[in-house]
Amino acid sequence: MAAFRTWETVLTAPDPQRLTDLGKRLDELQTKQAAGSKRPPPNQSGIAFRFATELVAALIVGGGLGWGIDWLFGHFGFHTRPAFLILFFVLGAAAGIRNVMRAAADINAEIANTRSDKENGS
Amino acid sequence: MNLNPMEQFAIKPIFGLDKPLLHIGGHPIFFTNQALLMVIVAVASALFLTFAVKPNRLVPTRGQSMAEMSYEFVANMIHTATGEDGLKFFPVVFTLFIFVLCSNFFGMIPGSFTVTSQIAVTLALACFVIGMVIVTGFVKHGIGFLKLFVPHAPWYLLILLIPIEVISFLTRPISLSVRLFANMLAGHTMLAVFGGFVVALGSAGGILSVLSIAPMLLIVAIMLLELLVAFLQAYVFAILTCIYLNEALHLHDHH
Numbered sequence: 001m002a003a004f005r006t007w008e009t010v011l012t013a014p015d016p017q018r019l020t021d022l023g024k025r026l027d028e029l030q031t032k033q034a035a036g037s038k039r040p041p042p043n044q045s046g047i048a049f050r051f052a053t054e055l056v057a058a059l060i061v062g063g064g065l066g067w068g069i070d071w072l073f074g075h076f077g078f079h080t081r082p083a084f085l086i087l088f089f090v091l092g093a094a095a096g097i098r099n100v101m102r103a104a105a106d107i108n109a110e111i112a113n114t115r116s117d118k119e120n121g122s
Numbered sequence: 123m124n125l126n127p128m129e130q131f132a133i134k135p136i137f138g139l140d141k142p143l144l145h146i147g148g149h150p151i152f153f154t155n156q157a158l159l160m161v162i163v164a165v166a167s168a169l170f171l172t173f174a175v176k177p178n179r180l181v182p183t184r185g186q187s188m189a190e191m192s193y194e195f196v197a198n199m200i201h202t203a204t205g206e207d208g209l210k211f212f213p214v215v216f217t218l219f220i221f222v223l224c225s226n227f228f229g230m231i232p233g234s235f236t237v238t239s240q241i242a243v244t245l246a247l248a249c250f251v252i253g254m255v256i257v258t259g260f261v262k263h264g265i266g267f268l269k270l271f272v273p274h275a276p277w278y279l280l281i282l283l284i285p286i287e288v289i290s291f292l293t294r295p296i297s298l299s300v301r302l303f304a305n306m307l308a309g310h311t312m313l314a315v316f317g318g319f320v321v322a323l324g325s326a327g328g329i330l331s332v333l334s335i336a337p338m339l340l341i342v343a344i345m346l347l348e349l350l351v352a353f354l355q356a357y358v359f360a361i362l363t364c365i366y367l368n369e370a371l372h373l374h375d376h377h
Binding site: 049050053054056057058060061062065088091092094095096098099102 | 292
């Protein structure tokens, strides 16, 4: 604020041509930024890492749930161990594959998105 | 000189506070280096954001511009991921984003401690997020929120599919926390390992000492990469929070 213009520069009317140019440049920049603000496309190792965590996490959750159910039943005198552990481990594997398929669909959609953006932009 | 690359992740009491501060349910509670870093991160980010916007100028100062940019960044992210009604969750998502981001960045300071490289911290954050999603879903849709777990399929397949969907949902806090934790852990371990190379080569003597410049240069490159990862992981954490919230708010089926 302190470094404001002198009277002359404030009083002279701004060049309308320059103003419209500035407006145009601002618009261009804003559309460019809006397109760029989407998720950056994931790199290869990122994708691999994501799939691995999804799959392993589902196995852990499935196995853990099964183990917990067995433990709970064992608490009440039903000796189901390891029936539920096995069942939920398999369900966990299925859920893991479901997660990976979903993640793959997400990534495909993202890549398609960025591609169509690029085509529109050029 | 300690060359163990995992040494940096050790949690220990600091300030000579070897005695626990208090006991909760028989468990001793210590004030550790991790707790200190979390306090520093929380206080520093809160103070910075408060004082950065204080001048409230039309032409922002550098600090104000940073605060405004992060505000707009998170607001845009929530808007694109969840739509208009997701903006009610702006304070939560913004806090999470800034906390994770600042934790990652404070961890990059040599000799400090990376809070987000502890699974306990990231899992707690992720469980909080999922808890919030579940509560939001039930408040918004009542018992109808459970429809999220019922895909379109014949009834005899539902017997199999519903447990799978439930397990798939319960996977989220784990994959959310493991992603952040593993990225930070891997990056910092790598830095420490290459740091060990520098020391080992440097103390080997002769021509090997000259060679120690190579891992040193590599550390600079990895450091830059880690700064990117630090931001990217905070972003991923925040956007996944938004995506999960969106599902709870709109129950839209992705099948």
